[in-house]
Amino acid sequence: MTTPKKERGIKKERVLLVSLINDSARRYKALNRFEELEGLVKTAGGEVFEKILQIRENIDPSYYIGKGKAHEIKDIVKKFHIDTVLFDTELTPAQQRNLEELIGVKIIDRNILIMDIFALHARTKEAKIQVELAQLKYRLPRLTGLGVELSRLGGGIGTRGPGEQKLEVQRRRIKQRIQRLEWELKFIERVRDVQSKKRKDVFKITLVGYTNAGKTTLMNLLSKEHLKVDGLYFSTIDATTRKFYIDRNHRVVLSDTVGFIEDLPPHLVASFRSTLKVAMDADLLIHVVDVSRPGVDERIQVVEQTLNEIGCRDKKRLIVFNKTDLVLWDTILLRYKDRYQNSILVSGKSGEGIDKLKETILRHITVI
Ligand SMILES: Nc1nc2c(ncn2[C@@H]2O[C@H](COP(=O)(O)OP(=O)(O)O)[C@@H](O)[C@H]2O)c(=O)[nH]1
Ligand SMILES: [Mg+2]
Structure with missing residues (x-):
């Protein structure tokens, strides 16, 4: 991932993840959440260094986790030069303050990370x-x-x-x-100013989908070996937008979006939707779906419905089923491809289908 931070060669923030569950049966779900959080941390420009899962019956009102655990975390933070401790929950103001005082580094919770x-x-x-x-x-x-x-x-x-x-x-x-x-x-x-863009001559593509679907990976792949713009392979317009030539004659602006997040806290929904409004400006929406995880149809449904609600009903869409390398049976993949019109199968890992994706994008450009 090329964040502006990395381009400037600044060291990534080292993050320690902490989660609390009240019985070990929830372990599996907690580990899944860790995976999602890790993706979110990456998106925010950090790196998860270590993860701690505590099993504890009750939440500690002052420290959320047990005080003993907090001391343990303090030692880990010192030893491994952790910059930030991220709790997979919503901390109360008092808990956050107490933890910060005890541990001595920045303490954030899931909500703060998402807002960031x-x-x-x-x-x-x-x-x-x-x-x-x-x-x-x-x-x-x-x-x-x-x-x-x-x-x-x-x-x-x-x-x-x-x-x-x-x-x-x-x-x-x-x-x-x-x-x-x-x-x-x-x-x-x-x-509601319709922000008609300066970049009118350029074909605008926006990537949407859940976090971890592979949007950033595909963005990197698509812009990587491409023809240079101003001596660079692509130019970064802001943290999440790139301009590059997708073939000799066609320049595109590709924008990454924040991505749908599971269990989004209700008071963050409004800000989430407005960050997605950039989709309204696109000529083509690429909806990236992790085809290897269960719940494919449900996730597609949520994304499509939200896009419709924010005024993208008439936008051209392309569904990209990503992570095909993780699916053992071709028949499953073909079934999805058949079920959704205007969809293609790719793997951001093996690169399979990427040429086809470029071709499809080009076809959309030239049709307009
Ligand atoms: N196995 C496999 N992993 C992938 C593929 N595409 C992306 N990933 C991994 O999935 C994770 C999330 O990818 P990312 O591009 O950050 O997703 P985003 O949140 O949608 O931007 C990363 O660890 C990627 O390396 C793929 O096609 N196959
Ligand atoms: Mg991303």
Whole structure:
């Protein structure tokens, strides 16, 4: 993955994942969640260094995990130079503060991580405001701990968006800002400026789908060995958009989106949807689906329905079934391909089907 951070050669943030389950029967589900979280951390520009799963009957009101476990984590953090500890839950303001004091590094929870990724992917004014609002509202009760801590600990995952100094202003100023943003949002919603883009000459493609489906992998594959733009193989327009020649004559702008996230906390749904609005600007939507995981049809359904709801009903779609290398039976793959019109099978790992994907994209470009 080429994030702007990596391009500048900055060391990736080292993250420790922590999850708590109340009985060992839930182990399997917790491990699945770890996988998803790991993908989210990558998307945010970090790297998961270690994972800790605690089985404990009750949640500790002060530390979420047990205090003994927190001390253990403190040692691990020291020993392995961990920058951030990420909890797979929603921490209360007090828990977050206590953990930060005890462990001595930045403590974030799943919600903060998700909002951070939204901030990275917000491109329209509306999306930016939605994300900032969600962040401010979440941080307001956590201000006393975080405001001080963050300036000591430095930025990175969980601190992007409104900017650090804003977190240090008084509660009152944050509340004023929230009011102002809500007002602006209403205004934007009324006007709904159709952001007609400067890049009109270029064919715009947006990748959508669940996290871990392989969007970023396909983005890298598609733009990798391509004809150079300004001496580079591609140019990065912002954190998640690239411009490159897909063949000698056709330039495309390819945008990655934040990706659908399982169990999205309800108060984050609005900001998620607005980050997805970039899809409205696309000439072609590529819907990437992990065909190796159960629930293929359900996930497709959720994505398609959401796209329809945000005004993409008439957009050209292409369903890309990815990770075919993990599916043992060709008959299963062919059945999916048959069931969904305008779909193709690829593997971002082996590269199978990628040429066909390019061909299909080119066909869409030339038809227009
Ligand atoms: N086996 C296999 N793994 C893949 C394939 N495509 C992507 N992956 C892996 O799936 C994980 C998620 O991919 P990523 O591109 O980050 O997904 P995104 O969240 O949709 O951007 C990564 O560990 C990839 O290496 C594939 O075709 N086959
Ligand atoms: Mg990605």
